[in-house]
Amino acid sequence: MNVKKISVGIIGASGFTGSELCRLLLEHKYVAKIIPISRERKNFNRSHPNLAYSNLKYSTLNELPNKLKSLDCVFLCTKSEDSYNLAIKILKKNIKIIDLSSAFRFENITYFKKAYGQLQKKNNILSKKKITYGLSEFNRNKILSADLVANPGCYAIAAILSLIPILKKNIIHLNLPININAINGTTGAGNNPKIQVSHANTTENMLTYNAEGHRHGPEIEEKLKAISKKNCLIDLNTSHGNFRRGIHMRISLNVKSNLIKKINRDKIIKIYKDFYNKKNNNFQFIQILDTKRTLKKNEKDYDLYPSITNVIGTNNCLIGIDYDKSIGVIKIISTSDNLVKGAAGSAIQNMNIMFGFEEDTALTKYGIF
Ligand SMILES: NC(=O)c1ccc[n+]([C@@H]2O[C@H](COP(=O)([O-])OP(=O)(O)OC[C@H]3O[C@@H](n4cnc5c(N)ncnc54)[C@H](OP(=O)(O)O)[C@@H]3O)[C@@H](O)[C@H]2O)c1
Known part of the structure; x- marks a missing residue:
């Protein structure tokens, strides 16, 4: 298959889901470059010694605007409110997003209110973008053309x-x-x-x-x-x-x-x-x-x-x-x-659908024990 490789950014890469995304994406044959982003951490090998020989290096959040130019997709491994604010900035640059938080999971305000006890603030850019729920098995067509995929809760x-x-x-x-x-x-x-x-x-x-x-x-x-x-x-x-x-x-x-x-x-x-x-x-x-x-x-x-x-x-x-x-x-x-089907694995499954890769690329079906 002659496929264009992509570059991805991971915001919150020092966290648990971010670390698991790095681990799985390092084995992804169509991902040419991974940029893990942390607000303050400097040393990737120290925060993720299991990935110490990967040569990945943190970029800071301040460097994000510059880095975005070279990215095809950004994973948000942040809390809902942070994901919401970051997504607005990134969507303006027309870069695809897979958000692991619950910021964009709801379509109906009744359910959102039931979950959070309040309504979400609105932003114009969001109404112009295609946002969809990322339960891969049941929503492939919408994921394929989405600007932002809201990865489901674990x-x-x-x-x-x-x-x-x-x-x-x-x-x-x-x-x-x-x-x-x-x-x-x-x-x-x-x-x-x-x-x-x-x-x-x-x-x-x-x-x-x-x-x-x-x-x-x-x-x-x-x-x-x-x-x-x-x-x-x-x-x-x-x-x-x-x-x-x-x-x-x-x-x-x-x-x-x-x-x-x-x-x-x-x-x-x-x-x-x-x-x-x-x-x-x-x-x-x-x-x-x-x-x-x-x-x-x-x-x-x-x-x-x-x-x-x-x-x-x-x-x-x-x-x-x-x-x-x-x-x-x-x-x-x-x-x-x-951390896999409940977070990073589903997120990669959704990325594979979005970019036309085989859906199981970099995802394993065989357990370790
Ligand atoms: N853990 C799970 O099993 C799981 C499963 C499904 C979904 N999720 C969802 O996935 C998201 C991430 O979860 P997680 O467990 O990976 O969290 P985590 O381990 O707490 O990591 C989150 C990372 O986000 C970064 N961060 C914090 N505030 C930020 C901000 N304002 N701007 C940018 N980066 C910020 C921090 O990294 P730095 O301090 O290095 O910047 C932190 O390491 C959450 O929304 C969570 O609900 C989690």
């Missing part, structure tokens, strides 16, 4: 991929909120030091946060409505676990009373496998775990469900399924790497 990606196939069928009671419990590694908290997320406080411990309403809840509601045409309320419960990276998500879904006796685990697995049919390659990063139950009831068959270690370092979302017929509840258990 919990939102896992939840939406886990829910769409079953929501497309008329099986679930949607009159009560859907309960989602998710445990994320401590990298999900960002690299800004906080005593609660220190080693001493997270080792052999778990930290719950945002139980009053996580901002990814309204994001999941808005996108599920757009894709599955179903209105649902999301009760998202999140914690940090005693590990660095990875999301372990469990979802409980109440089956409609008249269907409780008619369905079983195999039928639900088939719904997922048919939906995420691998033949057309659209869903290459979504895997359905279809391990057969071999043990007796109450024996612990761990192999039926995905683990975080199955997906670390990969761009995969691995989905396991079970059904408790006695109460009519479907259980969806999914795992993904918050």
Whole structure:
């Protein structure tokens, strides 16, 4: 393939998602140049010793206006408010943006207000640009021509991929909120030091946060409505676990009373496998775990469900399924790497779509353990 190589900038490259973007993009055959940007850090090798032999060097944020001339795409690995302000400046120069924050994820102000409790300020340049949500698997056409792609939240990606196939069928009671419990590694908290997320406080411990309403809840509601045409309320419960990276998500879904006796685990697995049919390659990063139950009831068959270690370092979302017929509840258990499929991997998948590269370039499907 004769493809023009591109140059990319990464703002917030000293952070967790920025570091992961550097790591993956260094192996990208169509990325000729990476400019990592930090406001104050000088020594790239010191902040990312795992990438010490890459020869990458930080540029400062003050140098950005000059550097922009040579860039095709900028990744924003910054907080929402900073992303918002930076995007306005960069869009004026007609450079493509992939934003990892939640600044541009919402289309409908009702959901934005539900997530933030206030409305976003407006800027003229934004109304003139094509901004789209970057759930790669479901939005390729818009991503292809977008000026700015809003990369989804890490919990939102896992939840939406886990829910769409079953929501497309008329099986679930949607009159009560859907309960989602998710445990994320401590990298999900960002690299800004906080005593609660220190080693001493997270080792052999778990930290719950945002139980009053996580901002990814309204994001999941808005996108599920757009894709599955179903209105649902999301009760998202999140914690940090005693590990660095990875999301372990469990979802409980109440089956409609008249269907409780008619369905079983195999039928639900088939719904997922048919939906995420691998033949057309659209869903290459979504895997359905279809391990057969071999043990007796109450024996612990761990192999039926995905683990975080199955997906670390990969761009995969691995989905396991079970059904408790006695109460009519479907259980969806999914795992993904918050820094890859939940952030840098999806961002690169979106960049690959935007620039016409093979969608899996620089993204791996095989885990390290
Ligand atoms: N961590 C995750 O699992 C995850 C997953 C999906 C999405 N996200 C989203 O991705 C974004 C980045 O997350 P992260 O975890 O990588 O954060 P992080 O580890 O805290 O890194 C953010 C970096 O942004 C830079 N920065 C801070 N304020 C800035 C400003 N005003 N202007 C320019 N740069 C600034 C800082 O670098 P310097 O001090 O060196 O400039 C910092 O290292 C956030 O919006 C987050 O919500 C995170």
